[in-house]
Amino acid sequence: AERATDPQGPSDVGIAQLLTWGRKQGALKLHPGVLGRQGKLAVSFPIEKGTPLIGVMPELVFPDRVDADSAAQDQGRQSALDDDLQRLLQLAEGPENWDIRLGLRLLRESLDSQSLWASYLRSLSVRPASPLLWSADQLSDLQSSEICKCVEEMRKRLDEFISTHLNRNSPLSSSACAKDFMSLVLCASSRAFSVGADRWALAPVLDLVGPPEGHLVAEEAQGDEEPTCRLILEDMGEGQEPIPVLYAARDLQPGDVLSRDPSLVGDTLLLYHGLPQRARPGDTVGVLASVVGGNGLEAWQEAALKRYVPSLRPGRIAGDLLVPGVLSFPTEDAVASDVVSDGLCRAAVILSCPREADLEVEDL
Numbered sequence: 463a464e465r466a467t468d469p470q471g472p473s474d475v476g477i478a479q480l481l482t483w484g485r486k487q488g489a490l491k492l493h494p495g496v497l498g499r500q501g502k503l504a505v506s507f508p509i510e511k512g513t514p515l516i517g518v519m520p521e522l523v524f525p526d527r528v529d530a531d532s533a534a535q536d537q538g539r540q541s542a543l544d545d546d547l548q549r550l551l552q553l554a555e556g557p558e559n560w561d562i563r564l565g566l567r568l569l570r571e572s573l574d575s576q577s578l579w580a581s582y583l584r585s586l587s588v589r590p591a592s593p594l595l596w597s598a599d600q601l602s603d604l605q606s607s608e609i610c611k612c613v614e615e616m617r618k619r620l621d622e623f624i625s626t627h628l629n630r631n632s633p634l635s636s637s638a639c640a641k642d643f644m645s646l647v648l649c650a651s652s653r654a655f656s657v658g659a660d661r662w663a664l665a666p667v668l669d670l671v672g673p674p675e676g677h678l679v680a681e682e683a684q685g686d687e688e689p690t691c692r693l694i695l696e697d698m699g700e701g702q703e704p705i706p707v708l709y710a711a712r713d714l715q716p717g718d719v720l721s722r723d724p725s726l727v728g729d730t731l732l733l734y735h736g737l738p739q740r741a742r743p744g745d746t747v748g749v750l751a752s753v754v755g756g757n758g759l760e761a762w763q764e765a766a767l768k769r770y771v772p773s774l775r776p777g778r779i780a781g782d783l784l785v786p787g788v789l790s791f792p793t794e795d796a797v798a799s800d801v802v803s804d805g806l807c808r809a810a811v812i813l814s815c816p817r818e819a820d821l822e823v824e825d826l
Contacts, residue, residue, distance in 0.1 A: 470588040471501045472501055472585045475584075481498055481667065485665045487666075489518065489519035489520075490667060491517035491678055495509050495516070496515055503671055505649075507716055507717065508602065508713070508715055511710050512709055514707050514708070515691065516668045518667075518706050520702075522665065523657075523665040523706065526564045543573060543634050546635075547570045551563055553623075561651040564650035564654060566634070568664075569634060571583060582666045585666075587783060590649070594620070610809075616733055620644060624640045629769060652672070653670070653672075654669065656693060658704075668708055673723065690719065691708050692711045695707075744790065744791065745790070745791045746789065748787070749786075750784045750786055752782060753783040755777075755782050755783065757780075763813060767785075767812055771785060771808050773785065788803040788806075790802075
């Protein structure tokens with residue numbers, strides 16, 4: 463059954479409307495073979511490696527840093543909402559707040575029924591996959607205090623900005639609830655791409671192309687499959703903004719899903735996309751193996767665990783035990799001891815032993 467925290471990507475209708483809108487924009491160059499399919503972008507006929515697929519001119523690039531007055535004039539408008547946007551963008555200064563700035567800009571556009579970005583807004587995820595929207599039980603399943611700490615720090619940063627600056631006396635914030643703004647921030651963080659020098663941006667159609675680990679392309683990803691596309695910022699000369707262009711990274715066949723490397727690893731990939739990094743030979747991951755007390759655990763086994771597994775610690779429920787350890791993705795010549803850490807191996811030997819008399823200390 464679907465849970466309230468399960469991610470839900472952009473709708474097929476939203477993507478179709480965005481593609482229709484995009485093909486009418488002179489500032490957006492879209493290869494005729496690109497189409498929407500089940501919440502993804504794919505190709506409809508063979509395309510050679512190195513072919514440009516999507517290019518976005520500067521006027522349709524949506525950066526996190528912009529003069530709000532100029533942005534308002536570009537759309538032929540100026541109001542209290544734009545004045546408030548300028549104030550909030552200044553309060554969200556700092557390289558770590560790029561996602562908040564993009565969220566503020568999306569919030570402003572969402573309040574304008576005539577916004578140029580209306581089709582883009584309809585292509586945003588209904589529920590972003592970020593762990594900031596996960597329940598406490600789901601976060602605990604991550605089994606990583608480091609990741610949980612990153613999630614809490616990011617949540618605290620966003621909550622503090624909302625509670626401190628998005629007050630009901632503000633024209634912009636009085637028109638939206640905190641939950642809606644949080645969703646826009648998380649949508650922006652999952653779609654944005656770097657344009658250099660601590661600057662990030664969104665771009666219609668192009669930023670629908672996500673990492674190959676993504677839940678929108680996971681069913682097509684096989685093993686160590688590499689991204690099908692490369693995003694390049696084309697230098698247009700001194701004083702000119704670069705143009706983001708997406709190229710085919712290999713020969714593409716009909717049905718191939720477009721994906722790109724977002725240059726995010728580990729915790730950052732999880733925070734922005736709700737995705738674990740794909741395991742590769744030699745990669746390691748920390749785990750917490752739970753031993754449930756009172757569930758067939760013999761007293762001698764508990765005593766042996768405490769004696770031979772120094773890292774053993776109590777679980778959240780009285781009587782439960784946790785065995786911290788490390789699992790390594792095996793290389794071709796790996797042996798068991800290279801894959802499973804010592805503490806986990808010892809715990810496995812003890813728990814698999816039917817009788818205390820059968821436990822061989824040398825096996826530990």
